[in-house]
Amino acid sequence: MSSAKSRLGATRCCGPVSRRSFLEFGGVAGVSGLGLGNLLQAREATAASVGRTPQDTSVIFVWLPGGPPHMETYDMKPDAPSDYRGLFSPIKTNVPGLDVSELLPMHAKIADKFSLIRSIHHDFADHGGGHKRFLTGRDPAKPTGFVNDSPCVGSMASLDLEHRRQTGGLPNYVVLGSGRVNNVDTFSFGSAYLGNHTHPFRISTDPNKDDFQVPNISIDQSMSDRLSDRVGLLQQIDNLRREIDYQSSMHSMDSFRQKAVQMLTSTRVREAFDMSQESDSVRDRFGRHGWGQRALLARRLVERGVPWVTVVMENPYQSGISMPQYGTYNWDSHAVNCHLFDDAKIRLPIYDNTITAMIEDLYARGLDRKVLLVVTGEFGRTPRISQQVGSKTKISQPGRDHWPRAMSMLVSGGGLRTGQVIGATNNKGEEPIHRAMSPNDLWATVYRHLGIDYTQSFLDHSGRPMPMLPFGEPIPELI
Structure with missing residues (x-):
């Protein structure tokens, strides 16, 4: 494979580095530049050789x-038998022929501002296998479990964009969610052979709370007031450096320090997480x-240059909702877990409000x-x-x-x-009958938007070039 397509050239990916090398100081150390020298040099050379230019584009990925x-949401079947169609009816939207669930009335008002895809499918019915298949673009080696054997799509984007996007000290890949996001394997967000330094910067504190903050996103104020005391400042940075896996060589220490200083002292970082800057009307x-x-x-972050933000929307029963x-806490609506329709009557109005607010x-x-x-x-x-019989209701x-x-x-x-x-799916919503696609076609569309060459390769632990997506093309109807 040519060097233009093999993302690391002839240089092997050096494997994992300590998770804390990314998350020291409360996570903001997840900026690009904690890099391994040979990795960074190869990446910069490859980017230059293919002549790609950074684009000021971002993705917000909402994971359910x-x-x-x-x-019950986007593919209603009112003419199907009663044991298929369910309790809810479709409603018309402001786009003729595009109907949604009656529990999504706010969607109906702005359907001209979104598209629905009803024909993406795959073959992995276990949560772990489904997560891994959808989020890596590959059939997982094991159909169960959440630990990736191939990198998550977000990690691959992060690595590609690491030195092509200036984020002003912000990490280039962020995940927002409950405390369950703190373990990178809970939702198959692991980076496999790309190494831990491409894991997302994960924030589990609740921005809805009055005391919301991302801990330690800047150096101590007394240190900030005396940046001329470089000995003290560099001592803080060196503490972070010691967490790096010493089996891998560092990029220039001067470069590392420069980027670490930028991260620790950036007003852009602090402002990005300051929710008080938003008006009450917007927050409402x-x-x-x-x-x-x-x-x-998430919008505040992409507005300030973060190219990839994942928002995990799992449990609606929070923020005062018992x-x-x-x-049930997630979208896994087995009868043993929840009453499908009664749960939806609470869950979907919250979802309706949130997603339409994002779009508007x-x-x-x-x-x-x-x-x-x-x-x-x-x-x-x-x-x-x-x-x-429900495990909690006993009926x-x-x-x-x-x-x-x-x-x-x-x-x-x-x-x-x-x-x-x-x-489209058939009249019972069982399988696609028109424009059958895979998750890879969605990811090819996303990577195209970000200016990423999704045909390029990364080297796995054995040195084999592995394409970002083994197959898949951007969805032409969207472009």
């Missing part, structure tokens, strides 16, 4: 773990809820070409409704099980075409 029910529109305020924080016996906000701020919004889970739910209740053969997702912004439905 557990698998949202496509037949997003919703005074963990989902809504994380969505707003979980009923019929509810991007358009209102003129970010609808710069920022691409993608909203999906790892798979859909079984078209046929099952009945089972029979409806639910849907895992179903990777059909799913629906939303995309908005990115300068893409909107106000359309792409693909």
Whole structure:
């Protein structure tokens, strides 16, 4: 493979570095530049050789773990038998022929600003396998478990963009969510052979709380006031350096120090996380809820140059909303877990408000070409409704099980075409009958938006070149 396509040239990926080399000082040490010398040099040479220029584009990726029910949201089947179609009815939107669930009335008002994809599918029905298949672009070696054997799409983007995007001290790959995001393997966000330094900077504190802060995102104020005391400052930075895996060589220490100083002293970093800068009206529109305020924080980050922000929207029962016996913490709506319809009556209005606020906000701020919004889970739910005794309610209740053969997702912004439905499933929502695609086609579209050559390769632990995506093409209906 030519050097232009092999991302590390003839140089092997040096493997994992200490997680704390990325997260020291509360995580903001996740800036690009904690790099390994040979890796950085090869990456810079490769970028120059293919003549790519950085684009000021970003993606907000909303992850709905557990698998949202496509037949209660974006792919309604009102003419299907009663044990398929469910309780809710479709409603018309401001785009003729594009219908959504009656529980998504705010979606209906702005359907011209998003597209729905109803025909992406895959073959992995376990949560772990579904996460890994969707988030890496590859069939996982093991169909269960959440530890990646191939890098997450976000880590690959982070590595590609590391020295092509200036983020003013902010990390170039951020994940927002509950405390469950602190373990990178909970949602298969691991970077496999790319090394821990490409893991996302993860924030689990709640921006909906009045005392929200990202701990230690700057050096001590007394140190900031006397930056001329370079001995003291460099001592702090050297403490971070000692966490680096010494089996790998460092890039120039001068360069490392320069980037670390930028990170630790950046007002841009502090301002990005200062939610008080947003008006009450904007915060109210997003919703005074963990989902809504994380969505707003995601916009603040991409607005300031972060190219990839993932927002995990898992448990709606937070921010003062108590979980009923019929509810469940994620989107995994088995009958044993929850009452599918009663849970949806609480979950989907919160979702409706949050997602439409994100879309309206991007358009209102003129970010609808710069920022691409993608909203999906790892798979859909079984078209046929099952009945089972709930583990908490102790009574029979409806639910849907895992179903990777059909799913629906939303995309908005990115300068893409909107106000359309792409693909279709059969009359029972079982499988695609038009424009069948894989998750790789979605990722090829995302990488294209970010200016990333998704045909390039990274070297795995054995030195073999592994393409970012082994297959997949941008979705032409969106471009």
